[in-house]
Amino acid sequence: MVLDRPRICKIIETEEETSDIKTLMFKDSYTSSSSPGQFVMIWIPGIDEVPMSVSYSDSTKCGVTVKKVGEATTKLHGMAGGDHIGVRGPYGRGFELKDGAALLVGGGTGLAPLMAVAGKLQQLSQKVNLVAGARSAKDLPFLNRMDSFPRHHLSLHFITEDGSLGERGLASDLALRILKKDESQNVYVCGPELMMFRIFQETEKCGSYIQASLERHMKCGVGLCGQCALDPRGSLVCRDGPVFSGTELRKMSDFGRFKREADGRKISIV
Incomplete structure (x- = not known):
């Protein structure tokens, strides 16, 4: 399945959330169609692959938000627009949105x-x-x-x-x-x-x-x-x-x- 193979995606923009947390935006139709609460596996070439919740998704772009805690996330956090990552998924069961407050x-x-x-x-x-x-x-x-x-x-x-x-x-x-x-x-x-x-x-x-x-x-x-x-x-x-x-x-x-x-x-x- 295409979901189970990393799709190479170019980071189109980033946003510094805090000194050690950054959101990476990229284009990927599969991630854009994810449900709230699902996750993707992000591949950092030559280092590792890590699960990340989808923090943003619409018809034009999607994103994940990473905190620096180890080698892989530190490398991800240091990426900028134009860099590439591998993405597979989305996976898992997200939130079921209920009627009411x-x-x-x-x-x-x-x-x-x-x-x-x-x-x-x-x-x-x-x-x-x-x-x-x-x-x-x-x-x-x-x-x-x-x-x-x-x-x-x-x-x-x-x-x-x-x-x-x-x-x-x-x-x-x-x-x-x-x-x-x-x-x-x-x-x-x-x-x-x-x-x-x-x-x-x-x-x-x-x-x-x-x-x-x-x-x-x-x-x-x-x-x-x-x-x-x-x-x-x-x-x-x-x-x-x-x-x-x-x-x-x-x-x-x-x-x-x-x-x-x-x-x-x-x-x-x-």
């Missing part, structure tokens, strides 16, 4: 797939509360993009750990206060797993519908290597996710507790 909660680069969700929900004239959190204002990506969103149905809520933008505290703190005001909101979350787990626990109490985008070490992206398996059911983040509903999360003993290292060892995240 929505609460979107993202931490740091976890905001990437939620940017597309917010845009789609606005097109559907759904009421949206978007909580964007980070350590500090200088660590929060997508500020320009969020500022450009129409405000007809969208309320933006910023929170930082040092109080440099919006409230001082954690994204989960603010999200839970907003949720308690209207428990009928559909919840979409992506970011640090302990943040997502805390919000999930609250939805279990109040009965709100929730979907969470999980992250695990991923090698193949197509369900062959089993590296991203979640116990005890063996659900694969690349194939069965990365987005899971509350019903599915409830059955995962790993969620909010354990993850696997690159060598397959299970370690605690608590």
Whole structure:
């Protein structure tokens, strides 16, 4: 299948989100047709291939947002317009957009797939509360993009750990206060797993519908290597996710507790 072979794409523009986070825009019809929450495998020739959430897609261009954390992402972050990357996918199951008011909660680069969700929900004239959190204002990506969103149905809520933008505290703190005001909101979350787990626990109490985008070490992206398996059911983040509903999360003993290292060892995240 063409989706499973890297397509060589030229970067057409970039945007510095923060000092260590950059969005790379390119043209690729397959990525442009992706659903919010799906991911692509980005090949950096001579270095590695890494999974990246699609952070932007329309009929003219698409994009991924990368944070410098290792050799491959540092190389990606250093790329500019005119450079080339390999792209395969999109893969996985994205967010299912529900009717009714929505609460979107993202931490740091976890905001990437939620940017597309917010845009789609606005097109559907759904009421949206978007909580964007980070350590500090200088660590929060997508500020320009969020500022450009129409405000007809969208309320933006910023929170930082040092109080440099919006409230001082954690994204989960603010999200839970907003949720308690209207428990009928559909919840979409992506970011640090302990943040997502805390919000999930609250939805279990109040009965709100929730979907969470999980992250695990991923090698193949197509369900062959089993590296991203979640116990005890063996659900694969690349194939069965990365987005899971509350019903599915409830059955995962790993969620909010354990993850696997690159060598397959299970370690605690608590």
